[in-house]
Amino acid sequence: MQSGLAVKAARVAIVVALFAIWEILSRTGIVNPRLLPSASDTLSTLGELLQRASVRKDLTVTATEVVTAFALAVPVGALIGFLIAENRYFAEVAKPLLFFAFSIPKSIFLPMFILVFGVGFSQKVGFGFFSTIFIVIISTTTAVESVKVEHLTVARSYGATPVQTAFRVYLPSMLPVLLEALRISMIFNLTGVILAEMYASRDGIGHQIATWGENFQMKQLLAGVVMIAAIAIAFNELVRWVETRCSHWRT
Amino acid sequence: MSAATLRRLIVISLIALWEILPRAGFIPELFLPSLSSTLAAGWNEAGEYGHALAVTLYEVAISMAFACGGGILLGAIVGSLPRPRILIMPMVSSLYAVPLVILYPVFTVWLGIGSESKIAFASIYGFLPTMLATAAGIQTIDPQLLLAARSMGATLSQRLVRVIIPAAIPTVLSGLRVGGALVIVGVVVSEMLISSAGIGYLISRYRTILDSPHVFAGVLLVLAMAIAFNAAIKWIERKAAIWQTGTRAGQDAAGEVAPAALQPAT
Numbered sequence: 001m002q003s004g005l006a007v008k009a010a011r012v013a014i015v016v017a018l019f020a021i022w023e024i025l026s027r028t029g030i031v032n033p034r035l036l037p038s039a040s041d042t043l044s045t046l047g048e049l050l051q052r053a054s055v056r057k058d059l060t061v062t063a064t065e066v067v068t069a070f071a072l073a074v075p076v077g078a079l080i081g082f083l084i085a086e087n088r089y090f091a092e093v094a095k096p097l098l099f100f101a102f103s104i105p106k107s108i109f110l111p112m113f114i115l116v117f118g119v120g121f122s123q124k125v126g127f128g129f130f131s132t133i134f135i136v137i138i139s140t141t142t143a144v145e146s147v148k149v150e151h152l153t154v155a156r157s158y159g160a161t162p163v164q165t166a167f168r169v170y171l172p173s174m175l176p177v178l179l180e181a182l183r184i185s186m187i188f189n190l191t192g193v194i195l196a197e198m199y200a201s202r203d204g205i206g207h208q209i210a211t212w213g214e215n216f217q218m219k220q221l222l223a224g225v226v227m228i229a230a231i232a233i234a235f236n237e238l239v240r241w242v243e244t245r246c247s248h249w250r251t
Numbered sequence: 252m253s254a255a256t257l258r259r260l261i262v263i264s265l266i267a268l269w270e271i272l273p274r275a276g277f278i279p280e281l282f283l284p285s286l287s288s289t290l291a292a293g294w295n296e297a298g299e300y301g302h303a304l305a306v307t308l309y310e311v312a313i314s315m316a317f318a319c320g321g322g323i324l325l326g327a328i329v330g331s332l333p334r335p336r337i338l339i340m341p342m343v344s345s346l347y348a349v350p351l352v353i354l355y356p357v358f359t360v361w362l363g364i365g366s367e368s369k370i371a372f373a374s375i376y377g378f379l380p381t382m383l384a385t386a387a388g389i390q391t392i393d394p395q396l397l398l399a400a401r402s403m404g405a406t407l408s409q410r411l412v413r414v415i416i417p418a419a420i421p422t423v424l425s426g427l428r429v430g431g432a433l434v435i436v437g438v439v440v441s442e443m444l445i446s447s448a449g450i451g452y453l454i455s456r457y458r459t460i461l462d463s464p465h466v467f468a469g470v471l472l473v474l475a476m477a478i479a480f481n482a483a484i485k486w487i488e489r490k491a492a493i494w495q496t497g498t499r500a501g502q503d504a505a506g507e508v509a510p511a512a513l514q515p516a517t
Contacts, residue, residue, distance in 0.1 A: 213356020
């Protein structure tokens with residue numbers, strides 16, 4: 001426990017030190033402050049940006065797109081993954097294809113989504129869906145395969161009903177892998193939606209960041225980067241925390 | 252019908268559908284131009300695409316040197332020392348959650364819209380997964396191998412050359428594969444966003460004038476690049492397989508890291 005606290009303190013110290021270096025580099029003029037506004041300026045800009053109605057609206061737009069894409073991709077992907085994993089023949093046919101589809105870069109298909117969907121809401125959701133679904137499928141197959149055959153045999157030989165097997169064997173075995181999958185697919189999803197917004201869009205926070213970059217508004221740009229990074233890390237840590245809570249189920 | 256045959260049939264019919272559906276008018280040519288018109292478009296502008304490919308390959312090569320060199324070096328250091336590992340690894344993996352695309356505007360402001368900003372962005376894009384994979388690979392070395400080497404009086408350099416490096420090679424290679432794929436994505440994406448040369452730029456330019464066959468020719472070219480890179484790493488992996496001295500447990504752990512956590516995010 002003591003060492004755990006020390007490690008946490010050291011991590012906080014590293015983050016603080018990074019911000020301090022950033023502040024010093026900019027304040028002393030080693031780096032041109034117009035290219036790298038100081039950390040304190042950036043953070044105060046961030047506070048001011050969060051007050052702005054337009055930024056809030058952009059955040060809402062992005063959040064809606066991310067959540068919609070996620071809500072579509074996860075059930076569909078999980079269903080496909082489950083069907084593939086439960087059938088040996090299907091798995092043998094589909095797996096190499098899926099791994100291939102998974103390993104090719106999705107972002108180069110972004111222009112295709114613009115040609116089909118235009119630059120609106122549906123294009124972002126479509127691209128987010130497309131960049132998320134393969135990882136969901138593959139993680140689900142991994143999760144199903146992580147259920148141990150011996151556990152199933154034991155459950156069956158003690159006369160467990162299918163519902164009992166589903167809730168007492170499948171779910172606890174799959175949960176840690178599924179949570180991990182959820183976390184990683186959210187990373188993919190967020191990256192996909194923000195990339196789509198930066199590439200061609202009228203609103204959304206990614207579009208806003210690209211605009212700040214084009215206009216050399218470094219303070220706003222860095223504040224936006226810090227904001228997105230903080231949101232992504234916060235979500236990631238939240239799911240990881242849940243993961244550790246559930247890890248005593250891992251077999 | 253065996254699984255492999257069915258798979259081949261699926262691939263062939265997908266390619267056939269790509270030709271037939273747009274020709275028959277089920278899908279507008281704007282959304283999906285037929286395979287033949289895509290190839291024809293690419294062939295007619297071969298010079299332009301060749302020039303763009305040269306620019307992109309140059310950027311990819313330099314970024315790959317930065318991303319993979321730096322990633323493997325730092326990953327090896329962090330992975331082999333327990334203290335920094337406990338301290339830094341969780342931080343690096345939460346950093347991995349950040350959509351790095353948002354950094355690209357910062358690089359364009361700092362370095363302009365030429366090759367430098369692409370190289371900087373793609374290097375950072377590919378660096379993290381390579382580092383994570385290498386650190387994980389060093390970790391999965393069976394401690395018994397190290398113990399055996401030490402008890403037979405191997406020096407540090409002997410242990411490094413004879414045990415650590417051969418045992419880590421498979422994981423490092425899988426990190427290299429992911430890192431390299433990400434570098435290609437990073438370069439192409441940054442070219443698509445803001446640039447004046449390269450395949451990504453061509454894709455974006457033809458997209459703005461709604462010239463789908465040329466867009467798809469560019470997309471095909473990038474795909475070919477990614478697939479060729481993948482095949483090259485697979486070939487090296489096979490060649491290096493004789494080096495593989497890690498135990499099954501080690502490989503299992505390595506396999507656990509590789510598929511999900513370290514794949515190219517978009």
